[in-house]
Amino acid sequence: MWAIDRLGRSARDLLNTIHEIQEAKAAFRSLREGLDTSTEVGRLMITVLAGVAQMERERTVARIHAGIAAARQRPAYHHGRPPKLTPAQLDEALGQRSMGTPKRTIAARLRVARTTLDRAFAAHDARHATKDENKLVERE
Secondary structure (H helix, E strand, O other), X not given: OOOHHHOOOOHHHHHHHHHHHHHOOOOOEEOOOOEEOOOHHHHHHHHHHHHHHXXXXXXXXXHHHHHHHHXXXXXXXXXXXXXXXXXXXXXXXHHHHHOOOOHHHHHHHHOOOHHHHHHHHHHHHHHHHHHXXXXXXXXX
16 A cells, blocks of 8 residues: 555554454555565564554644634624625516516526526525524513
8 A cells, every 4th residue: 555544544453454354364565665564673663653643633623723713703704705795686586586586587597497496485485484584572
């Protein structure tokens, strides 16, 4: 195999796979690291490197999550793909919808897919339905 990190996603997964190889009366050899499970030193080094690789992966994931959390604290944070419709376009589409214009026609005018329009309407309606429900609860 080219490298031991290609064999498993975690230390346990890697060691389980190497154990299965050994049970089949075969040996694992990593070309990049030059490790071979047919020797005691090779098995020891693979075990140590598997643990280090897992720690490195966990630290990378922790840094990614910390970066995302820090980004969410910034005012202009938007995660994911930018919306196809601007707020002005959505307002225009909502106005046309209230006048009874077919969604297919609205989508064509805004040069977006009808499904994009459906998702935008659903998200808008869900936001406003929640606000309306909160107003009802406050009145009671």
